[in-house]
Amino acid sequence: MSxxxxxxxxxxxxxxxxxxxxxxxxxxxxxxxxxxxxxxxxSTTVAERAALVRRAGELHTERREELxxxxxxxxxxxxxxxxxxxxxxxxxxxxxxxxxxxxxADQPVPHLAGAGSAVIRRSxxxxxxxIMPWNYPYYQVARFAAPNLVTGNPILLKHAPQCPESAAALxxxxxxxxxxxxxxxxxxxxxxQAATIIADPRVAGVSLTxxxxxxxxxxxxxxxxxxKVVLELGGSDPFILLGTDDLDAAVDAAVEARMENTGQACxxxxxxxxxxxxxxxxxxxxTERMLAKNADLAPLSSVRAAETLEAQVDxxxxxxxxLTSAGERSGGHFPPAVLTGITxxxxxxxxxxxxxxxxxxxxxxxxxxxxxxNDTPFGLGSYVFTxxxxxAARIADKLEVGMVFVNGxxxxxxxxxxxxxxxxxxxxxxxxxxxxxxxNKKMIRTAG
Numbered sequence: 001m002s003x004x005x006x007x008x009x010x011x012x013x014x015x016x017x018x019x020x021x022x023x024x025x026x027x028x029x030x031x032x033x034x035x036x037x038x039x040x041x042x043s044t045t046v047a048e049r050a051a052l053v054r055r056a057g058e059l060h061t062e063r064r065e066e067l068x069x070x071x072x073x074x075x076x077x078x079x080x081x082x083x084x085x086x087x088x089x090x091x092x093x094x095x096x097x098x099x100x101x102x103x104x105a106d107q108p109v110p111h112l113a114g115a116g117s118a119v120i121r122r123s124x125x126x127x128x129x130x131i132m133p134w135n136y137p138y139y140q141v142a143r144f145a146a147p148n149l150v151t152g153n154p155i156l157l158k159h160a161p162q163c164p165e166s167a168a169a170l171x172x173x174x175x176x177x178x179x180x181x182x183x184x185x186x187x188x189x190x191x192x193q194a195a196t197i198i199a200d201p202r203v204a205g206v207s208l209t210x211x212x213x214x215x216x217x218x219x220x221x222x223x224x225x226x227x228k229v230v231l232e233l234g235g236s237d238p239f240i241l242l243g244t245d246d247l248d249a250a251v252d253a254a255v256e257a258r259m260e261n262t263g264q265a266c267x268x269x270x271x272x273x274x275x276x277x278x279x280x281x282x283x284x285x286x287t288e289r290m291l292a293k294n295a296d297l298a299p300l301s302s303v304r305a306a307e308t309l310e311a312q313v314d315x316x317x318x319x320x321x322x323l324t325s326a327g328e329r330s331g332g333h334f335p336p337a338v339l340t341g342i343t344x345x346x347x348x349x350x351x352x353x354x355x356x357x358x359x360x361x362x363x364x365x366x367x368x369x370x371x372x373x374n375d376t377p378f379g380l381g382s383y384v385f386t387x388x389x390x391x392a393a394r395i396a397d398k399l400e401v402g403m404v405f406v407n408g409x410x411x412x413x414x415x416x417x418x419x420x421x422x423x424x425x426x427x428x429x430x431x432x433x434x435x436x437x438x439x440n441k442k443m444i445r446t447a448g
Contacts, residue, residue: 002017002018002019002020002188003020003161003190004017004018004019004020004161004162004164004188005017005018005161005162005164006073006074006162006164006165007162007302008073008332009074009075009076009299009300009301009302009303009305009332010076010299010303010331010332010333011303011331011332012302012303012304012331012332015073016165017164018164018165018168018188019188020188020189020190021187021188021189021190021193023193023196025187026187026189026193026196026197029156029182029185029187030127030156030197030200030202030203031202032181032182032185033127033154033155033156033182033183033185033202033203034127034154034182034202035181035182036127036154036180036181036182036183037124037126037127037152037153037154037182039180040152040154040180040182040183041124041152041153041154042124042152044152046100046101046104046150046151046152047100047101049100049149049150049151049152050096050097050098050100050101050150051097052149052177052178052179053093053096053097053100053146053149053150053177054093054094054097055177055178056093056145056146056149056173056174056177056179057089057090057092057093057094057097057146058090059173059176059177060086060089060090060093060138060173061086061087061090063169063173064083064086064087065083066169067082067086067138067166067169068082068083068085068086069082070137070165070166070169071085071137071138071163071166073165074134074137074162074163074165074166075134075135075137075162075163075301075302076262076298076299076300076301076332077261077262077298078296078298081261085136085137085138085139086138088139088142088414089138089139089141089142091413091414092139092142092143092146092414092430093142093146094414095146095414095415096146096147096150096414096435097146097150100147100150100151100435103122103432103435104122104123104150104151104435104439105122106119106120106121106122107119107120107122109443114447114448115447115448116445116446116447116448117445117446118443118444118445118446119443119444120441120442120443120444121441121442121443121444122151122439122440122441122442123151123152123439123440123442124151124152124153124439124440125151125153125204125205125228125438125439125440126153126202126203126204126205126438127153127154127155127156127202127203127204128144128148128153128154128155128156128203128204128205128206128207128438129155129156129157129158129194129197129198129203129205129206129207130144130145130155130156130157130158130206130207130208131158131194131206131207131208131209131210131214131218132144132157132158132159132160132163132209133160133209133210134160134162134163134301135261135264135265135266135301136261136265137159137160137163137166137167138166138170140209141157141159141170143418143429143430143434144207144209144429145157145174145184147429147430147434147435147437148435148438149174149179149183149184150435151435151438151439153204153438154182154183154184154185155183155184155185156185156187156197156203157170157171157184157185157186157187158187158188158189158194158197159186162301162302164188167186167188168186170186171184171185171186195221198218198221198222198225198227199221199224199225203227204227204228204438205222205227205228205229205230205438206218206222206227206228206229206230207229207230207231207232207427207429207437207438208229208230208231208232209231209232209233209266210233211233211234212233212234212377212378212423212424212425214233215231215233215425218231219231228437228438229426229427230419230425230426230427230428230429230437230438231425231426231427232266232380232418232419232420232424232425232427232429233266233378233380233420233423233424233425234266234352234354234378234380234423234424235266235267235268235270235352235378235379235380235381235420235424236270236271236350236351236352236353236376236378236380237267237268237269237270237271237378237380237381237382237383237401238269238270238271238272238273238372238373238376238382238383238399239254239257239258239269239271239272239273239382239383239385240273240363240369240370240373240382240383240384240385240386240395241254241272241273241274241275241278241282241385241386242275242278242363242366242369242384242385242386242388242391242395243275243278243385243386243387243388243391244278244385244386244387245387247278247281247282247285248285250282250385251282251285251286251289252289253383253385253408253409254269254272254282254286254358255286255289255290255293256409256410257269257383257409258270258272258290258356258358259290259293259336259356260409260410262297262298262299262300262355262356263353263354263355263356263357264300264301264305264354264355266380266424267380267381267403267412267418269358269383269409270352270353270358270359271358271359271361271372271373271376272286272358272359272360272361273361273363273369273372273373274360274361274362274363275363275369276362276363276364279360279362282360283338283340283360286338286358286360287324287338290326290336290337290338290356290358291324291325291326291335291336291337291338293326293336293356294326294327294335294336297333297335297336297356299331299332299333299334300332300333300334300355301332302332303331303332305332305354305355306329306331306332306333306334306355307329308354309329309334309353309354309355309357310329310334312348312351312353312357313325313337313339313353313357315347315348316339316342316346316347316348317339319342319343319345319346319347319348320341320342320343320345320346321339321340321341321342321346321348321359322339322340322341323337323338323339324337324338324340325337325338334355334356334357335356336356336357337356337357337358338357338358338360339357339358339359339360340359340360342359342361344375350375350376350377352378366391366394366395369395370395370398370399373399374398374399374400376422377422377423378420378422378423378424379400379401379402379420379421379422379423379424380401380402380403380419380420380424380425381401381402381403381404381405381420382399382401382403382404382405383404383405383406383408383409384396384399384404384405384406384407385406385407386406386407392406392407400421400422401420401421401424402417402418402419402420402421402424402428403416403417403418403419403420413430414430414431415430415431415432416430416431417429417430417431417432417433417434418430418431418434419433
């Protein structure tokens with residue numbers, strides 16, 4: 001039985017399965033990617049590759065409705081969110097098509113001792129393996145594929161087993177955009193086959209977006225074979241509210257930050273840390289608006305995901321937390337819920353809740369808020385809401401995270417680097433930093 005299948009996220013019913021790759025398929029893919037690196041990567045210009053990436057973005061727009069239908073079937077994503085994800089992908093492909101040449105341009109090295117010149121030349125790095133998650137089937141691929149294809153790094157793509165249809169649709173897009181054989185290859189690979197690919201000398205690096213457990217396994221294997229790794233893992237992002245002249249707006253932002261993608265986003269706000277003088281007013285408003293989302297809430301990505309979240313909430317309550325919920329789990333549907341009274345002794349205190357469940361904490365001071373925010377194994381993103389600009393700057397400096405968003409949510413963009421620290425991984429995607437990860441920065445020194 002194949003692990004690659006489209007399964008109704010609400011009921012757990014299998015809709016369609018896809019055959020896993022054979023070992024012969026994997027070998028053919030490795031050979032084709034290596035050949036693409038030896039020929040296409042070396043014989044094309046950045047501008048030529050950027051034109052292909054731009055066409056891939058255009059095809060996302062042309063096939064927008066079809067692409068949205070697919071991820072609705074695969075993971076239950078609501079229609080407007082599905083269409084929005086496709087549109088964001090177009091932005092990413094356009095960004096790297098527009099800026100690829102300048103981002104990969106030679107960098108002169110000034111102030112040489114003696115005559116002559118020196119430059120840092122950015123060139124392709126090699127064949128890459130991408131291991132992608134299910135929660136943003138197109139967006140996650142765009143973040144990885146766009147900069148690397150502009151650079152000239154051929155891609156082997158292992159998508160999440162529950163995203164085989166979107167994986168096939170993306171393969172068709174890159175083929176129809178004009179990428180040659182081997183430049184982008186979708187593989188329905190098993191975990192063992194992925195390990196084989198990482199170990200293969202024809203592969204130069206690997207990028208994984210997923211759990212900390214998966215990241216640790218991939219990093220260990222890649223390190224054993226001296227392969228470059230980029231990891232974007234989990235997060236338990238704090239939403240720190242210390243001051244506001246519009247509490248209702250702050251509450252709306254908090255709900256939006258928690259409920260993005262039905263709460264299934266690594267950089268969604270998950271822990272709400274509220275100043276003592278705002279806490280009693282914030283909690284009932286926030287709880288009411290969270291629970292009101294139940295009326296039109298989509299299912300989680302699978303029945304199993306809902307069961308896992310339910311068990312996690314049960315452990316929180318058994319550990320002394322107070323739960324306010326919109327109802328009971330039904331299949332893959334999990335009702336919005338708010339947890340308060342979670343102490344450091346609670347077994348879930350350091351855990352990530354991947355779904356529409358929020359934890360709310362009270363902070364007696366700015367220092368206590370920062371300490372609570374940093375008291376987590378994760379360090380991906382964060383949100384700081386305050387009416388004091390100096391306070392916002394202080395807190396941003398103190399947070400142990402890769403991203404800080406001040407007085408706003410949904411502010412991510414193709415030009416803004418994305419990534420974290422601690423158990424949230426290392427390396428960056430998007431923006432100027434994203435294209436730097438898998439680049440050979442070759443120094444060329446010429447004597448006078």
